Amino acid sequence: MVESWSLESKILIKYCFVNISNHSNFTEFVYTSSMSEPKITQINVPPGFIDLGMGNPDFDLLPMELLHQSAEAYFTTSDPRYLQYGVEQGDGYFCRALANFLTTAYGTRVDPDLLFVTAGASSALDLLCTLYTLPGDMIFVEEPSYFLALRIFEDHGLRVVPIPMDDEGLQFDALEEKLAEFRPKFVYIIPAFQNPSGRTLSQARREKLVERAQRYNFLVVADEAYQFLHYTQTPPGSFASFAGDVEQVISVNSFSKILAPGLRLGWIQAHSTVIKRLAGSGLLESGGGMNPYISALVRGLIESGELVKNIANLRMEYARRLNVMNAALRQHLPTAVYTLPQGGFFFWVHLPGVDATELRRKAQGFKVDLRQGALFSSQMGMQDYVRLSFCFYGPEAIEEGIKRLRDCLGK
Numbered sequence: 001m002v003e004s005w006s007l008e009s010k011i012l013i014k015y016c017f018v019n020i021s022n023h024s025n026f027t028e029f030v031y032t033s034s035m036s037e038p039k040i041t042q043i044n045v046p047p048g049f050i051d052l053g054m055g056n057p058d059f060d061l062l063p064m065e066l067l068h069q070s071a072e073a074y075f076t077t078s079d080p081r082y083l084q085y086g087v088e089q090g091d092g093y094f095c096r097a098l099a100n101f102l103t104t105a106y107g108t109r110v111d112p113d114l115l116f117v118t119a120g121a122s123s124a125l126d127l128l129c130t131l132y133t134l135p136g137d138m139i140f141v142e143e144p145s146y147f148l149a150l151r152i153f154e155d156h157g158l159r160v161v162p163i164p165m166d167d168e169g170l171q172f173d174a175l176e177e178k179l180a181e182f183r184p185k186f187v188y189i190i191p192a193f194q195n196p197s198g199r200t201l202s203q204a205r206r207e208k209l210v211e212r213a214q215r216y217n218f219l220v221v222a223d224e225a226y227q228f229l230h231y232t233q234t235p236p237g238s239f240a241s242f243a244g245d246v247e248q249v250i251s252v253n254s255f256s257k258i259l260a261p262g263l264r265l266g267w268i269q270a271h272s273t274v275i276k277r278l279a280g281s282g283l284l285e286s287g288g289g290m291n292p293y294i295s296a297l298v299r300g301l302i303e304s305g306e307l308v309k310n311i312a313n314l315r316m317e318y319a320r321r322l323n324v325m326n327a328a329l330r331q332h333l334p335t336a337v338y339t340l341p342q343g344g345f346f347f348w349v350h351l352p353g354v355d356a357t358e359l360r361r362k363a364q365g366f367k368v369d370l371r372q373g374a375l376f377s378s379q380m381g382m383q384d385y386v387r388l389s390f391c392f393y394g395p396e397a398i399e400e401g402i403k404r405l406r407d408c409l410g411k
């Protein structure tokens with residue numbers, strides 16, 4: 001019976017929230033529940049809407065069964081230590097398992113002593129800001145950049161200098177110009193399949209960036225949340241490969257996109273001096289290492305090979321959805337300009353002459369949503385860009401969403 005339900009009613013049953021308001025200086029739309037039902041997720045999609053802007057994984061791809069098995073296995077061990085305050089750097093057995101996984105994935109040996117467990121990439125960025133910056137300090141970011149990282153930097157009172165990008169990532173001439181003027185505390189980059197642009201920083205620019213970081217003594221904070229989600233082209237090696245030798249390079253990663261965001265689990269790979277500083281922070285001394293219980297469950301999935309299988313499944317499914325979105329865009333929005341993403345979650349679509357903030361407002365009437373480019377700009381640029389995700393919905397909803405966007409643009 002469920003099979004015969006319409007797409008709309010399935011979406012309606014899955015996400016039932018209403019009302020639209022506007023908040024924060026990032027002008028993100030927020031829908032609030034009118035049914036006074038307690039909320040569980042951050043997802044706020046009104047009934048019947050298709051939110052193509054959504055950067056979350058699809059509910060149907062979250063590994064319920066795997067975590068069930070792993071939790072069951074954990075509780076049969078009767079080992080209470082993972083319910084105790086954990087060692088500050090993160091559980092040593094988990095770090096060993098993670099190092100083995102990364103050694104295979106990167107093709108170079110990863111030392112477990114250079115890993116630090118976090119509660120996800122966001123928590124890593126927040127902790128790095130706490131330890132390495134003071135309010136008023138300057139940092140460089142890509143233009144565009146992940147808008148919620150910009151929110152974290154705002155919380156820390158940092159001054160953000162945007163560096164434009166091209167198809168090879170951060171534009172090096174522009175970076176050099178800014179370096180002649182300023183000394184940033186760090187440069188924040190998303191080097192593989194960037195959110196939102198989908199671009200990947202070339203190997204040559206990675207090497208030059210690391211050289212400049214050493215020369216001018218600033219940190220490179222590489223947020224590598226999409227490193228493992230490649231579909232048609234593998235990205236250059238992770239910034240982690242520099243981290244053992246170069247004090248200035250910090251690789252941040254997360255299980256949010258390769259397992260589940262609700263786990264709140266990620267890691268930093270960095271030089272031993274950085275790892276010591278992180279583990280010695282007040283937050284870690286007081287609260288102990290992050291998420292010992294969840295890391296025990298994820299260790300089970302790494303050791304059993306299920307993490308690798310899960311990533312392979314996600315890559316296959318997301319590649320399929322990427323093709324569906326590409327075909328739908330070509331058919332229904334032929335004026336859209338974009339570079340086909342090779343990995344990650346997003347299409348970064350240029351709609352010349354269209355005010356994307358206005359388009360988003362109008363799209364509400366067509367029950368479709370997107371993220372306007374200006375959200376990802378630290379200087380309110382990118383006005384005629386939109387970010388569309390191909391990962392939250394299956395093929396049918398992706399196609400329907402693009403048709404609605406076509407109808408909206410046509411009116």
Ligand SMILES: Cc1ncc(COP(=O)(O)O)c(C=O)c1O
Binds near residue numbers: 195255
């Ligand atoms: C580039 C980037 N960094 C960080 C995050 C958030 O990661 P986490 O869930 O690990 O905090 C996201 C999520 O969309 C992201 O795209």
